[in-house]
Amino acid sequence: MYYxxxxxxxxxxxxxxxLDSRRRLSAKVYLRTQGNPVQAIKEGFAQVCAAVPGPVKIKGVGTTGSGRHLADIMxxxxxxxxxITAHAVAACSLIPEVRTIIEIGGQDSxxxxxxxxxxxxxxxxTVCAAGTGSFLDQQASRLSINIEDFGVRALKSNKAVRIAGRCGVFAESDMIHKxxxxxxxxxxxxxLCEALVRNYLNNVGKGKKIEAPVVFQGGVAANxxxxxxxxKVLGTAVQIxxxxxxxxxxGAAILAEEMMASNGQLTTFNGETYINGGEFTSRSHECSxxxxxxxxxxxxxxxxxIAYWGDRCKKWETSLAARLA
Amino acid sequence: MKVSFPHMGNMFIPINALLKGIHVDVVVPPPVTARTLELGVKYSPECACLPLKINVGNFIEAMEMGADTIVMAGGWGPCRFGYYAQVEREILRDLGYCFDMVVLEAPDSKLSELLKQVKGIGENATLKEAYQAIKFAWFKLGEVEMLEKRLEYLLPRVIDQNQIEQIYEAGVRGIDKAEDRSSVRMVRLDTIKHMDSLARHQRSILKIGLIGEIYTILEPSTNCHVARCLGRIGAEVSRSIYISDWVNDHLVGGLIKPSNHRQILRSSRPYLNYHVGGHGRETVGNAVEFARSGYDGIIQIGPLTCMPEIVAQSVLGRVSETEAIPCMTIYFDEHSAPAGVYTRLEAFIDMLQRKKSLANMASG
Incomplete structure (x- = not known):
């Protein structure tokens, strides 16, 4: 099958x-990066291929997220x-009339x-990550609760306590105090849930007109x-x-499909043997x-x-291209 | 006497020319690097904005190279900048440095006052030499800015973006070294010719107006080089201010060349009718001007905690809606992570590109 x-x-x-050729989801894999993106990419690729029957033929690849360049290289x-673009494209293809997308991930909202x-x-x-997934993770483990059960437990509450949510650290002190x-x-x-929502609306949603239909996605939407x-705060239904x-x-897969359809070229996908047949390592050094x-x-x-990055002057970044040319 | 001054983009070129013209030994501080910022952050109050920290870093590095006199700009009004020269002097004195500080205040109305201030720095210079030094510095500045603007125009258009940046930088160095008008002009002409000769591609170009706090706009190292990044991903950037505008409007009170400052202030109405300190009002006025001259989007930049820009930002939402132009604001401080900034820039440009291609499809 082609994917x-x-x-x-x-x-x-x-x-x-x-995604298959009709944009239907054939397989999905959600892994914790655990500070080792190289391993995560190898493992995730193997798992997602194993999740569909028969041989997998890749017709196009799209990458996004903070590790998108690493994924691109591999x-x-x-x-x-x-x-932003990836999330918007995905939400739009599922719910074309969407007007507001709330996305809360591990460290970005x-x-x-x-x-x-x-x-x-x-x-x-921009300046604060209070209210994102990592913070919830941390608080859940401090309360010895599985992050997966956090939302269900919270819903059992009759009267939410007011927690100071401006800063992640102070929210924690306030929780301990309560x-x-x-x-x-x-x-x-x-x-805490309400404090995080207030924090989000004040920091990220500042001055923006939130209109229905509202779609809520990202890891934290599981909560x-x-x-x-x-x-409660927006006074409108939120779709997940x-x-x-x-x-x-x-979204990245849809973008890849659009790209392949528009330029009619073959994919630049490296192939399974390239990904699994080699050892990927990263090393950093201070350029003097x-x-x-x-x-x-x-x-x-x-x-x-196979790749360099991090240098302002692009001396290293361009050195490979020069060698290959 | 060895004189030094803070960096602000290519400002060092005219200042270097000016000080040499009045027979003063000049110490140009090393370019703003991670070390500069580290030194500045270490010795500055945490709540001060980024310009102060970089100034302090510049001064320390200059004094390590033997500078003993610092020339710094003053100012007035509700922006903290006007007080920075004094604060910086106290910080450096407390650290045990021995030096003189000359604060150039904007003269009220007479060019002769600036002349006197300049002559005051150069002890052995005649008034005539001071006058000529100012003229030559102003000339160099104009030539450098021609290169800057050409780069802003060409960067999104040429195929080899690394090469054009190298040509530009060589040109800037050449102008700095050139000692008379004709050789300055020669360097500028050669550099532009060389830049123009590079192969270009035919992709559609977005036009972005860069507005906000002057220092953040003029010194690329404080803004994670947003203008270059935007150029590299296909946007032609026009800045709301160039050094010559700043010198003209704020150091010499609009005496050197005709200024569009009044026009900009007019454009800020009815969104912002009052002077709110710093360049808050100019930011709003420039946003309106860019919107009305067919730009695709506006990016506002400033140092974190910059009061005038915060006021302007709160008004920009309405400008964006009424004038129908997308705006994005990014603040910078020593904690700014380039990766996060690039992601936001890329997303903003993506948004504009999709909008534009949709609009083109609808109309044609």
Missing amino acids: YLGVDIGSVSSNFVL LGADVVKNE KIILMRDGIVNDFAMN QQMGYPVEDIMMG IGIKEAFE PPHHEVMGAI GCPNLCEVVCIKRDNQA
Whole structure:
């Protein structure tokens, strides 16, 4: 079977999807990146291929997320896109009339305003990551609760406690304080959900007109407590797409399909043997060419450098192209 | 006496020419690097904005190279910048540096005041030499800015973007070294000719207006080189301010060349009718001007906590809606991560490109 591969390498999770030629989701894999994106890409690729019957033929590859360039180097992507575009494309193909997309991932949160099927305005968190997945993760483990059960437990609350949500660290102090005062843990959890939603709307959604239909996606959309809190504050229904946690990857796959359809060329996909048959390593060194002392990262496949990045002057980045030319 | 000054983009070229013209030993601080910022951050109050930290870094690095006199611009109004020269002097004195600081204040109305200030720095220079030095510095500045603008135009259009950046940088160095008008002009002409000769591709180009706080706009190292990044992903960037505008409007009170400053302030109405300090009002006025001259999008940049830009940002939402132009704001400080900035720029450009191609499809 022919498939389009979409890959979203984020700070917390790495997601992989295969779409068939009619844009139907054939397989999805959601992995924790765990600080080792190279391993995650290898593993995720193997898992997603194993999830569909028969041999897998890749017709196009799209990558997104903060690790999109690394994924590009390893997989040979046809499209390398930022998360905003990928998420917008995915949401739009599922719910064409969507006007607001709320996306909360591991360390990023974004708001995307859609008008007539294209991005009209967007914002991303800039100076603070309070309210994103990593923070919830941390709080869940502090309360010894599985992150998967967080939302369900929070919904058991009758009266949410007000938690100071401006800063992640102070939210934590406030939670500890409320625990010590003896508030039930469910009420504190729901209070945290509401605090995070307030934080999101004030920081990311600042000054933006949030209009229905609203779609909520990203890893944190699995948390039903946050969904409820959004609905309460916004006063409108919030839809969660069935594959909310891999929307970025779906978007990347759709973009790859569009690209292949428009340029009529063959995919630049590196092939399975390239990905699994070699050892990918990364090494960084401080370039001493000037006082900027850039941290230059080198990605190698079996001791052969395949990519450099991190240098401001592009001396290293362009050195490979010069050698190949 | 060895004189130094803070960096602000290519400002070092005219200042270098000016100080040499009045027989002063010049120490040009090393380009702003990670080390400059590290030194500045270490010795500056945390809540001060990025320009102060970079100034302090520049001064320390200059004094390590033997500078003993610092020339710094002053200012007035609600923006903190006007006070920075004083704060910087105190910080450096506390660190034990021995130096003189000359603060150039904007003269009220007379060019002769600037002349006197300049002559004051050069002890052995005559008034005539000071006058000629100012003229030559101004000439060099104009020539450098021609290169800057040509690069902004060509960067999104040429195929080999690394090469054009190298040609540009060689040209800037050449102008800095050139010692008389004709050789300056020669370097500029050669560089532009060389840049123009590069092969171009035919992709559609977006036009982006870069507005915001002047220092952040003029010194690329403070803004993760947004203008270059935008150029590399297919956007022609026009800045709302160039050094010559700043010198003209704020150091010499509009005496050197005709200024569009009033026009910009007029455009800020009815969105912002008051002076809010710094360049808040200019930011709004420039946004309106860009919107009305057919630009595809606007990016506002400034140092984190910049009060005038925060005021302007809160008004830009309405400008964006009424004038129908997308706006994005990015603030910078020592914690800014380039990867995050690039992702936002790329997403913004993507959005504009999709909008434009949709509009083109609808109309044609």
